Amino acid sequence: MKAKYGLRALLSLARQENQGPVLISELAEKESIPKKFLELILLDLKNHGILQSKKGKGGGYSLSRRPEAIKLGRVIRVLDGPLAPLPCASQTAYVPCDECEDEKTCGIRLVMKDVRDAMATILDSTSLADVLHQVEKASAQKTGVPTYQI
Amino acid sequence: MKAKYGLRALLSLARQENQGPVLISELAEKESIPKKFLELILLDLKNHGILQSKKGKGGGYSLSRRPEAIKLGRVIRVLDGPLAPLPCASQTAYVPCDECEDEKTCGIRLVMKDVRDAMATILDSTSLADVLHQVEKASAQKTGVPTYQI
DNA sequence: TTATTTATCTACTGTCTTTATAGACTAACT
């Protein structure tokens, strides 16, 4: 949930880039996310340099970088923790298993590392902008409007 | 934990295939898994047709199919639930999001489906036997013993 | 038949994480 909410909010912000800060309450309503919960999420994202905020009238949240520069992997790690199914297979938050006698030859770890790599390859190469493009393409297909333009 | 324990136990059983049923307590000790917890896991795997058991003296658990036929994806779904990061991206246990207005064009879902597919591709194509082979290869490399044999 | 071995089942109990809420506080703008 946390990562899902966070991503929804970020995508919403990416869609209205350069239109000034957006209020938490506005985001919360538009994306139907509990407002107080969204507060925590956005704060977390701010503390990790993904968002910036402005207080007082005319304030709110905005992306601290271009949508092209914000990768989903980063966001998910901040909000949900490491991508890897097992801590011993994580690149960014490695923790060994205590039962494992020889990690180098642990079959489960070998496979889970493959899984982690597959996930990371997708999530660390996909940016908010990429997602918006995918959505555009999908809705164009859906309405029968061709993707190419003059 | 549950899936990890389950896989460890299954790999152990795969290693001693055709040597008759193995006691829960034996498995629990060898793989350092809490015995009572392992009971539940093995029972679950039995109810899903992955294991078979025999009661009384000389009893215990054994694989109900060859290690080649038991795919990791199956095991993980039984013990940990669907692979997909989000229920709306699951193939085997699809549940829609309530907030999502148009699922066909939900960007997050599109990406998470890609992630799910990547995971499923690995886990549904890797069998217990495959894992054992990988381990063999890894330990051969580690000890400097070449993989090929006479 | 009885005793023994071993799996089976039900229920339960902490602990931790997730999800969420409340309310006081601080900064900025008018």
Place this chain on the structure above:
DNA sequence: AGTTAGTCTATAAAGACAGTAGATAAATAA
């Protein structure tokens, strides 16, 4: 000053997760 909006801390409800306990049923052996 007053209002708007983000910041911070504490906390709580709910559920998942990890593990435990103990009684039961089935198979085998004597």
